[in-house]
Amino acid sequence: MQNLSTTETAFNREIGVFGGVSIIGGIMIGSGIFYLGSYVLERTGMSLGLALLAWIVGGVITLLAGLCYAELGVSMPRAGGSTVYLTEAYHPAVGFLRGFTDWIIGGPGSIAAIAIALPTAMRSFWDISDMQVKVIATVLIVLLTIYNLFGIKQGAFLQNISMVAKLIPILIILFAALFLGKEQPNLSLTPPGQTSQSFFSLIPMIAFATVASLWAYEGWTNLNSMTEEMKNPQKNLPKAIIIGIGGITVLYTLFNYAIYKVLPYDVIVQHIENGNLYLGTEAAISVLGKWGGIIVSLGMILAMFGGLNGLIIAQPRMYYAMALEGHFFPSFARLHPKYKVPTAAMLAQMILSIILVFARNLDQLTSLVVFTAMLYNLLTILAVWVMRKRYPNLDRPYKVAGYPWTVLLTAILFIGLLVNTFTEDIENAVLGMVVQVIGLAVYLYFDRQLKRKKV
Numbered sequence: 218m219q220n221l222s223t224t225e226t227a228f229n230r231e232i233g234v235f236g237g238v239s240i241i242g243g244i245m246i247g248s249g250i251f252y253l254g255s256y257v258l259e260r261t262g263m264s265l266g267l268a269l270l271a272w273i274v275g276g277v278i279t280l281l282a283g284l285c286y287a288e289l290g291v292s293m294p295r296a297g298g299s300t301v302y303l304t305e306a307y308h309p310a311v312g313f314l315r316g317f318t319d320w321i322i323g324g325p326g327s328i329a330a331i332a333i334a335l336p337t338a339m340r341s342f343w344d345i346s347d348m349q350v351k352v353i354a355t356v357l358i359v360l361l362t363i364y365n366l367f368g369i370k371q372g373a374f375l376q377n378i379s380m381v382a383k384l385i386p387i388l389i390i391l392f393a394a395l396f397l398g399k400e401q402p403n404l405s406l407t408p409p410g411q412t413s414q415s416f417f418s419l420i421p422m423i424a425f426a427t428v429a430s431l432w433a434y435e436g437w438t439n440l441n442s443m444t445e446e447m448k449n450p451q452k453n454l455p456k457a458i459i460i461g462i463g464g465i466t467v468l469y470t471l472f473n474y475a476i477y478k479v480l481p482y483d484v485i486v487q488h489i490e491n492g493n494l495y496l497g498t499e500a501a502i503s504v505l506g507k508w509g510g511i512i513v514s515l516g517m518i519l520a521m522f523g524g525l526n527g528l529i530i531a532q533p534r535m536y537y538a539m540a541l542e543g544h545f546f547p548s549f550a551r552l553h554p555k556y557k558v559p560t561a562a563m564l565a566q567m568i569l570s571i572i573l574v575f576a577r578n579l580d581q582l583t584s585l586v587v588f589t590a591m592l593y594n595l596l597t598i599l600a601v602w603v604m605r606k607r608y609p610n611l612d613r614p615y616k617v618a619g620y621p622w623t624v625l626l627t628a629i630l631f632i633g634l635l636v637n638t639f640t641e642d643i644e645n646a647v648l649g650m651v652v653q654v655i656g657l658a659v660y661l662y663f664d665r666q667l668k669r670k671k672v
Contacts, residue, residue, distance in 0.1 A: 237457025244436030262408030276466025297538020386516030398478030
């Protein structure tokens with residue numbers, strides 16, 4: 218067995234606890250906080266109580282999974298995150314497929330979705346055509362990629378600044394709505410117009426709504442891909458994951474409750490039926506007037522900008538790890554001699570992101586990204602159990618609390634969400650599986666090349 222717990226690195230270590238929280242929060246807190254509440258409500262039959270429950274369940278699942286990632290990250294503090302863990306726990310092909318799926322869908326898909334959402338959100342103030350949205354999205358992707366080619370220190374600094382800046386307008390809206398809102402929302406767990414049902418009969422609906430909320434939580438795994446660039450990752454990685462995910466769960470739940478405190482129920486229903494999904498914007502305008510619209514626009518821009526920047530930084534580290542292992546393009550394993558970043562991987566990600574900007578719409582992108590992420594998050598969570606059995610003496614500075622029950626519970630929750638997605642969103646589920654088949658063919662090609670070199 219190789220030295221999995223090595224802390225040697227060719228990267229520059231520039232990220233502390235706050236930097237780690239900024240990367241997690243910067244990626245997770247995007248435009249979704251303003252519009253995903255509409256999707257969650259739709260999937261709960263417009264039940265405010267069930268919608269809030271779905272947000273809480275999504276946060277708890279994410280936090281439990283984050284604790285599993287924290288144990289794996291501190292015991293194998295290497296760039297690449299889950300690609301490394303899946304390779305060691307199962308087989309190099311599994312780690313490769315995780316990275317390949319992220320290369321084709323997860324990373325570029327998330328980047329494209331956020332880049333599209335940013336100019337889309339500005340349509341309330343300017344008349345922007347669909348093509349102009351895509352052009353603006355492309356320009357943002359190109360500029361931020363070029364900026365981050367000049368080193369992690371600059372990228373982390375921008376991430377820290379955008380994290381603080383985005384929280385200010387979001388918190389202004391949140392507290393104004395909580396204290397000035399006059400509505401008394403009905404938080405019953407029974408969908409409107411339906412007779413009282415048992416909680417167990419509502420589980421499929423809650424699961425379907427939770428999947429929608431998970432897009433807002435998506436991105437927390439990216440910090441693990443940057444472990445080699447963290448200062449003292451054995452201590453700082455778990456702290457950043459717990460603070461980041463825990464704090465964001467509270468923020469999302471309170472933010473959606475604040476919307477219900479401001480907007481009357483019939484107004485919420487009307488907005489969603491008319492296709493106006495940005496309930497956060499409407500709540501801000503309702504409670505703060507014209508300034509509310511300005512503040513929420515600023516908040517959305519900063520939130521999406523930070524999320525976009527964080528993804529552009531983090532994702533290529535996974536492709537770097539795949540290439541370093543020998544099963545991907547050799548150029549992806551090379552760091553810039555001065556700036557210590559995987560230049561080729563970042564440029565390839567930029568090209569794929571731009572292709573997806575012009576290939577799919579926002580809703581298609583988010584659904585596809587969430588499904589494939591759930592699949593590999595499940596395998597990574599189970600890797601905690603596999604690694605405990607396979608390498609009992611591996612140094613683990615942090616161990617997930619409540620093991621093995623925490624791992625088992627989290628895995629069961631993810632299995633339930635995957636099964637629910639297969640029944641409710643079969644198109645994206647099948648497309649996600651097709652990508653796995655393509656990825657396996659690519660892996661076998663690189664594997665043959667690698668074996669020939671060793672002969």
